[in-house]
Amino acid sequence: MRVIHPSVTVLPEVKQALAQGGPVVALESAVITHGLPRPTNLELARGMEAQIREVGAIPATVAVLEGIIRIGLVDDELVRLAESDSPLKISQRDFATAIVRNWNGGTTVAGTMFAADLAGIKVFATGGIGGVHREIPFDLSNDLRALAEIPMLVVCAGAKFILDLPSTLEYLETAGVPVVGYQTGEFPAFYSRTSGLKLNTRSESPKEIADFMRAHWGLGLKTAMLVVHPVPEEDSISTSEIEPIRSQVSEEARQKGIHGPALTPFMLERIGDLTSGRSLRANLALLLNNARLAAQIAEEYTYLKKERHI
Ligand code: PSU
Ligand code: MN
Numbered sequence: 001m002r003v004i005h006p007s008v009t010v011l012p013e014v015k016q017a018l019a020q021g022g023p024v025v026a027l028e029s030a031v032i033t034h035g036l037p038r039p040t041n042l043e044l045a046r047g048m049e050a051q052i053r054e055v056g057a058i059p060a061t062v063a064v065l066e067g068i069i070r071i072g073l074v075d076d077e078l079v080r081l082a083e084s085d086s087p088l089k090i091s092q093r094d095f096a097t098a099i100v101r102n103w104n105g106g107t108t109v110a111g112t113m114f115a116a117d118l119a120g121i122k123v124f125a126t127g128g129i130g131g132v133h134r135e136i137p138f139d140l141s142n143d144l145r146a147l148a149e150i151p152m153l154v155v156c157a158g159a160k161f162i163l164d165l166p167s168t169l170e171y172l173e174t175a176g177v178p179v180v181g182y183q184t185g186e187f188p189a190f191y192s193r194t195s196g197l198k199l200n201t202r203s204e205s206p207k208e209i210a211d212f213m214r215a216h217w218g219l220g221l222k223t224a225m226l227v228v229h230p231v232p233e234e235d236s237i238s239t240s241e242i243e244p245i246r247s248q249v250s251e252e253a254r255q256k257g258i259h260g261p262a263l264t265p266f267m268l269e270r271i272g273d274l275t276s277g278r279s280l281r282a283n284l285a286l287l288l289n290n291a292r293l294a295a296q297i298a299e300e301y302t303y304l305k306k307e308r309h310i
Contacts, residue, residue, distance in 0.1 A: 005069075010071045011060065011074065014058055014119065015072075015119075018119060021302060021306060023057035023299045024057060024058045024060055024298060025121075025125055025298050026061075026071075027059055027062065028061075028109055028126050029061055032063075032078075032082050033105065034087075034264070035264070035265070035268060038082065044284055045078045047284075048061075048291040049078075051291040051292040051295065052125075052291050054295075055295035055296055056295070058072075062115045062116055063104075063105065064099075064105045065077060066103075067102035069099070069115050088105030089261045091107075091108045091110045091143075092111055108130065108141075109126050109129050109130060109143040110130070110143045110146035111142075112126070113143075114150065122153060122298070123155070124152055124294065126287075127156060128190045129147070129158075130142065130144065131160065131167070132163060132164045132168045132171055134162070139260065147223065147226065148223055148224070149222070149224075150223075150224055151223065153209070154225070154227070156290060157228065157286040159190070160264060161242065162263070165197060175223060178212065179226045180202070180203050180228070181201065181228050182204075182229045182293060183230075184229075186199060190231070191279060193236050194230075206297045206299070211304070213297075231289070235286070237279065237282055245271055245274050246267075246271070249270040250267070253267060
């Protein structure tokens with residue numbers, strides 16, 4: 001395989017799987033560095049990789065270690081990332097700084113999509129995408145731009161719970177990103193399975209989703225496709241319970257002047273306190289669930305490619 005860039009390396013196992021047309025699932029790492037407390041972050045990182053392997057696909061966790069963009073990490077590197085001191089949260093604007101200054105960092109959905117696409121990965125699993133924020137001043141996640149520009153299948157449990165979900169869905173429509181509900185007809189709301197926001201495509205099977213991928217990109221459309229997969233019922237938290245907590249924590253953030261990339265980590269921690277850890281359990285459950293579904297879709301897409309020689 002060609003060398004992508006001197007500051008980008010692909011793990012040999014991932015490189016080999018891609019060269020053989022095998023199923024590979026990219027994973028983000030901002031959730032490891034900024035989304036979850038230690039040591040749960042490392043357990044989760046390992047757990048997501050294990051889910052993917054169980055299905056028969058190869059995981060490729062994306063991160064930046066000492067200024068090198070890494071596509072696929074070995075276990076020692078996962079440990080280094082999970083335990084690294086003050087890592088950066090890396091979106092597309094941050095790669096150059098991270099490379100030049102030899103930083104460590106976890107990649108967001110936008111950062112991960114960019115790097116995974118360089119390697120030719122087509123399927124990616126995450127928890128919640130970034131989107132349109134509710135509060136003024138204006139905050140639109142770089143994830144939305146990435147979804148509009150990078151042809152990759154992204155499995156998530158909706159958008160981050162703090163966001164303006166109707167506006168986020170509208171943006172995706174404007175950008176031409178198909179949103180497919182996996183065994184649901186509604187856009188899920190991260191901790192909750194429902195939001196009241198109806199989707200126009202629902203699918204029951206990874207096989208059909210692979211058919212959608214082939215049809216969408218086969219036509220020459222260049223956008224991402226989003227598969228939304230609701231949190232498992234037993235770990236979900238109802239909207240009526242989470243909404244007052246969200247609004248309280250959002251007010252706390254406003255009073256403390258916390259905004260931009262620092263907002264999500266702050267809110268996740270406070271919501272964890274206020275739900276006695278149930279929000280953390282829901283977050284872990286949905287991440288593992290998404291990794292498994294993404295691996296099933298990657299497998300189906302691989303079969304399809306081999307059958308049809310595309
Ligand atoms: N969803 C969560 N927790 C997170 C994130 C999403 O529940 O930590 C991370 C993802 O990596 C996502 C990023 O890509 O937040 C978006 O950040 P921002 O809104 O600053 O663009
Ligand atoms: Mn932002």
